[in-house]
Amino acid sequence: LRPRPSRNADAHQAWNRPAHGPGLSARPPSGTTGGALDAMVKKDKVVVFLKGTPEQPQCGFSNAVVQILRLHGVRDYAAYNVLDDPELRQGIKDYSNWPTIPQVFLNGEFVGGCDILLQMHQNGDLVEELKKLGIRSALLDEKTDQDSK
Amino acid sequence: MELSSDYLREKLQRGLEAEHVEVEDTTLNRCATSFRVLVVSAKFEGKPLLQRHRLVNECLAEELPHIHAFEQKTLTPEQWTRERRK
Numbered sequence: 001l002r003p004r005p006s007r008n009a010d011a012h013q014a015w016n017r018p019a020h021g022p023g024l025s026a027r028p029p030s031g032t033t034g035g036a037l038d039a040m041v042k043k044d045k046v047v048v049f050l051k052g053t054p055e056q057p058q059c060g061f062s063n064a065v066v067q068i069l070r071l072h073g074v075r076d077y078a079a080y081n082v083l084d085d086p087e088l089r090q091g092i093k094d095y096s097n098w099p100t101i102p103q104v105f106l107n108g109e110f111v112g113g114c115d116i117l118l119q120m121h122q123n124g125d126l127v128e129e130l131k132k133l134g135i136r137s138a139l140l141d142e143k144t145d146q147d148s149k
Numbered sequence: 150m151e152l153s154s155d156y157l158r159e160k161l162q163r164g165l166e167a168e169h170v171e172v173e174d175t176t177l178n179r180c181a182t183s184f185r186v187l188v189v190s191a192k193f194e195g196k197p198l199l200q201r202h203r204l205v206n207e208c209l210a211e212e213l214p215h216i217h218a219f220e221q222k223t224l225t226p227e228q229w230t231r232e233r234r235k
Contacts, residue, residue, distance in 0.1 A: 061218065099206060099213040115220055116198045 032091035041095075042108035045133045046077035049092050049103040054079050061114040062102045068121050072130060073138025107133055152182055152215060164208035165190040168226050181217035188221065189229040198223070 041047045046069070052058030054066045069077060082089035082101050089101065096103055096110040104111045106129055111117065120126040127137040154172040161170045169189035176183050186205070193201045201223035206213060213219065224232065 061220075097203075099216075100219055110199070112199050112202060115222070116202065119198060 032085065032087040034095055037091055037095040040078070040080065041105040041110075044076075044078040045107055045135065046074055047080070047105040047108075048077060049080050049082055049088075049101055051081070051083050051101050053081050058083060059101070061100075064114045065102045065104060065117055068117055068126070071121070071139065072126060072135075073141075074130065074135060106130075152212060154184070157184060157186065157209065157212065160212075161186065161188055161205065161208055165192050165204060169229060175218065175220070182215065183218035184216060185220040186222070187224070189224050189226055191226055193223050193225045 048065055048069070050057060050059075050062040050065065052062055054069075057063035057066050066079075080088065080092075082092065092101070092103055093099060098110065098113065100113055102114055104113070104117050111120070111129070117126065120129065127139060130137050154174050158170050158172040161167055161172070165188055167188050167190040169187070171187040173185040174183070175185050188205060192204060196204075202221055205221050205223060209216075
């Protein structure tokens with residue numbers, strides 16, 4: 001699993017824009033208090049806190065999260081880089097009462113870190129959870145192709 | 150508080166009444182104090198993954214702030230038996 005090179009040069013200018021589009025890095029709304037974090041995790045269906053960005057993950061576990069989302073064809077998610085902001089880095093750990101990064105939120109709810117996301121990917125739970133959010137996993141389409149051969 | 154594999158193994162065994170615990174020191178791979186653990190305990194029965202992981206986190210609440218990277222696998226005794234059969 002190697003990080004993909006950035007396809008979008010405008011990603012750097014997304015500094016002040018909320019994250020939308022294929023995993024563009026997001027700038028957190030001002031403050032990292034519980035209220036602000038609550039808003040951040042609820043603003044988008046899929047929200048991840050990473051070390052680094054989807055274009056350039058800075059940690060193997062964060063990269064694993066990015067790659068799993070990519071495998072499922074999840075392109076529209078908010079990604080926050082905790083390395084940019086020490087307050088965010090600690091704040092999100094306090095908010096979810098979870099000691100490590102990466103952190104994955106689906107529909108505003110904390111789901112877990114890389115281990116859990118990987119297990120959900122392997123046992124089919126991730127496809128189901130994405131379905132509940134109205135996101136069709138790309139892996140379902142792969143299966144369909146095989147079935148019709 | 151000590152951060153050795155043995156210490157963590159014992160603490161997890163006691164705290165979670167575990168049937169089986171494995172602790173691997175993955176520090177060399179991560180360039181900072183890191184561990185990968187496997188815990189097999191009946192306490193995980195009927196609990197979703199996140200809850201299981203939280204139990205482990207609580208057990209090591211004192212140590213985790215000093216650990217840079219932490220991977221965990223949590224199985225019930227039944228799951229463990231099945232996995233070993235593979």
